Amino acid sequence: MRKTCLNEIYKLAKQDARVIFLGSDIGSGTLAQFQKEMPERYFMEGVCEANIIGMMSGLAMNDKIPYLNTIAVFLTRRCYEQIMLDAAMHNLKIRLIGSGGGLVYAPLGPTHLAFEDISLMRSIPNMTIVAPCDAEEMKRLMPQTLDYEGPMYIRLAKGGEQVVSSLDKEFKIGKAILMREGEDVLVVTTGIVLKLALEAAEELKAKKIGLRILHMHTVKPIDREAFLKAASGCKAVITVEENSVVGGLGSAISEIFAEACFTPAKKFLRIGLPDIFPSKYGSQEKLMQFFGVTKEAIVSAVTRLINA
Amino acid sequence: MVDYARRGHIGSAFSIVEIIRVLYEEILRLDPKNPLWKDRDRFILSKGHGCLALYTALAEKGFIKKDELKRFCEFEAMLGGHPQYAKVPGVEASTGSLGHGLSIGVGIALSGRIDKKDFRTFVLLGDGECNEGTIWEAAMCASKHRLNRLTVMIDYNKMQCYGLTSEVMEIEPLAAKWFSFGFDVKEVNGHDLLALRGVLGKTPLDGEKPLVVICHTIKGKGVSSLEGNALAHHKSKISDDEIKRFFDELEHY
Numbered sequence: 001m002r003k004t005c006l007n008e009i010y011k012l013a014k015q016d017a018r019v020i021f022l023g024s025d026i027g028s029g030t031l032a033q034f035q036k037e038m039p040e041r042y043f044m045e046g047v048c049e050a051n052i053i054g055m056m057s058g059l060a061m062n063d064k065i066p067y068l069n070t071i072a073v074f075l076t077r078r079c080y081e082q083i084m085l086d087a088a089m090h091n092l093k094i095r096l097i098g099s100g101g102g103l104v105y106a107p108l109g110p111t112h113l114a115f116e117d118i119s120l121m122r123s124i125p126n127m128t129i130v131a132p133c134d135a136e137e138m139k140r141l142m143p144q145t146l147d148y149e150g151p152m153y154i155r156l157a158k159g160g161e162q163v164v165s166s167l168d169k170e171f172k173i174g175k176a177i178l179m180r181e182g183e184d185v186l187v188v189t190t191g192i193v194l195k196l197a198l199e200a201a202e203e204l205k206a207k208k209i210g211l212r213i214l215h216m217h218t219v220k221p222i223d224r225e226a227f228l229k230a231a232s233g234c235k236a237v238i239t240v241e242e243n244s245v246v247g248g249l250g251s252a253i254s255e256i257f258a259e260a261c262f263t264p265a266k267k268f269l270r271i272g273l274p275d276i277f278p279s280k281y282g283s284q285e286k287l288m289q290f291f292g293v294t295k296e297a298i299v300s301a302v303t304r305l306i307n308a
Numbered sequence: 309m310v311d312y313a314r315r316g317h318i319g320s321a322f323s324i325v326e327i328i329r330v331l332y333e334e335i336l337r338l339d340p341k342n343p344l345w346k347d348r349d350r351f352i353l354s355k356g357h358g359c360l361a362l363y364t365a366l367a368e369k370g371f372i373k374k375d376e377l378k379r380f381c382e383f384e385a386m387l388g389g390h391p392q393y394a395k396v397p398g399v400e401a402s403t404g405s406l407g408h409g410l411s412i413g414v415g416i417a418l419s420g421r422i423d424k425k426d427f428r429t430f431v432l433l434g435d436g437e438c439n440e441g442t443i444w445e446a447a448m449c450a451s452k453h454r455l456n457r458l459t460v461m462i463d464y465n466k467m468q469c470y471g472l473t474s475e476v477m478e479i480e481p482l483a484a485k486w487f488s489f490g491f492d493v494k495e496v497n498g499h500d501l502l503a504l505r506g507v508l509g510k511t512p513l514d515g516e517k518p519l520v521v522i523c524h525t526i527k528g529k530g531v532s533s534l535e536g537n538a539l540a541h542h543k544s545k546i547s548d549d550e551i552k553r554f555f556d557e558l559e560h561y
Contacts, residue, residue: 045452
């Protein structure tokens with residue numbers, strides 16, 4: 001996913017002189033071809049993320065479109081005020097691409113786990129947040145980033161994720177995608193956990209339970225209409241995310257859910273990361289299991305809500 | 309403005325009056341009728357709380373109407389306690405939180421280089437603001453990119469909100485710090501118009517380094533009861549008597 005994203009930035013830069021690439025102190029050789037062919041628009045600025053966001057804002061004030069790639073936690077936590085004031089308050093077209101969204105860097109421990117990057121970005125006015133589900137979706141997202149107004153946070157996954165998105169369904173920033181029709185329960189996902197929901201749906205089909213799946217790749221601005229439409233007729237709504245249950249997709253949907261006052265009433269459940277600092281290492285998959293963000297957890301939650 | 313609103317960072321504004329005056333009267337290449345002119349020089353008041361001085365200059369130059377000054381900090385006012393981008397013509401960046409302006413200035417200067425423009429970028433910092441780590445991140449960055457069209461000015465009035473900079477957070481040796489970060493360093497009396505003109509107007513800018521001008525100033529300059537007085541950093545609920553005294557002191561300065 002990251003490779004696709006960076007390749008797309010290279011392509012965008014080739015066709016549009018406004019595109020600038022910045023990194024902090026990321027892997028040696030990143031976008032080497034970009035650097036070779038367009039050195040005046042390639043910046044590797046060292047471990048000073050807050051300064052980089054300010055720089056990007058200055059560049060964007062003068063009609064450039066800067067793309068920054070660095071590790072998600074340093075990008076979102078370290079420079080929160082710069083993102084809030086320099087980029088978002090000025091409503092500038094800067095692109096923040098966070099590597100290792102969620103639990104990707106499991107072996108590196110909690111300093112490197114972006115378990116709340118979506119929550120942090122969601123409370124910033126003017127911000128757009130996109131979490132693609134696979135590399136193919138990333139490929140369709142990137143060209144749209146060129147002319148989309150305001151700052152944008154793009155969450156990268158580990159890479160090599162199974163492709164679950166479909167070319168048949170239109171991808172548009174801000175528009176949720178109904179991935180699967182089903183009668184009983186609506187599952188809303190963002191990012192790579194879409195795959196888990198699709199697998200859960202297959203398993204539940206055998207039990208004659210229909211899962212409707214709405215892929216909310218854009219968490220902000222959230223596609224409220226698509227959610228309300230998709231929720232219609234379902235007995236329960238479940239959100240699934242590789243992000244804290246505080247402030248992420250689950251929170252966003254629960255806000256709309258609470259105000260919708262559905263009649264008859266529907267059940268609601270958030271599946272996501274608990275409000276604690278992850279203290280385990282291992283792998284992303286192991287941590288996901290530990291925190292109950294799995295296909296099994298979705299199946300079990302659906303069954304429980306349906307029978308409640 | 310202070311007479312109408314009865315509040316403001318008075319001391320912080322009076323220490324930069326001459327700097328702002330020289331910039332706007334003699335140095336900056338601007339067109340008040342076209343505030344977004346692509347070839348304009350850029351000025352960022354990174355110490356946004358000094359905005360009373362900036363607003364006065366913007367009104368004098370015709371960027372904003374003088375009547376706006378009388379509505380300072382009112383609900384529907386254009387001019388608030390910190391300057392706002394896109395709301396106030398001539399304001400290049402919204403500032404108020406310290407430590408942001410220099411990084412933005414570095415980005416602006418870089419964009420000028422990419423576009424092969426010859427405009428200059430000026431950023432005015434406070435001395436207390438130099439406590440912020442981002443200032444030094446941006447300083448490294450400016451020097452790395454050899455931004456010779458970037459000029460940093462420091463309002464070195466030796467006082468921050470709580471008290472003396474030497475007591476709150478010593479920033480000395482300030483000139484040596486900037487020199488070691490790769491800047492050309494000049495020091496001037498920040499109230500001396502001729503000296504400011506000399507150092508800010510010096511061209512051609514063919515060196516390899518960004519320039520920093522450390523402006524030695526006096527907080528509250530011009531109002532004797534405010535000069536060097538930490539309590540004058542920000543004032544609110546200013547009484548009729550106080551206002552009258554400020555005006556008298558200014559008259560007799």
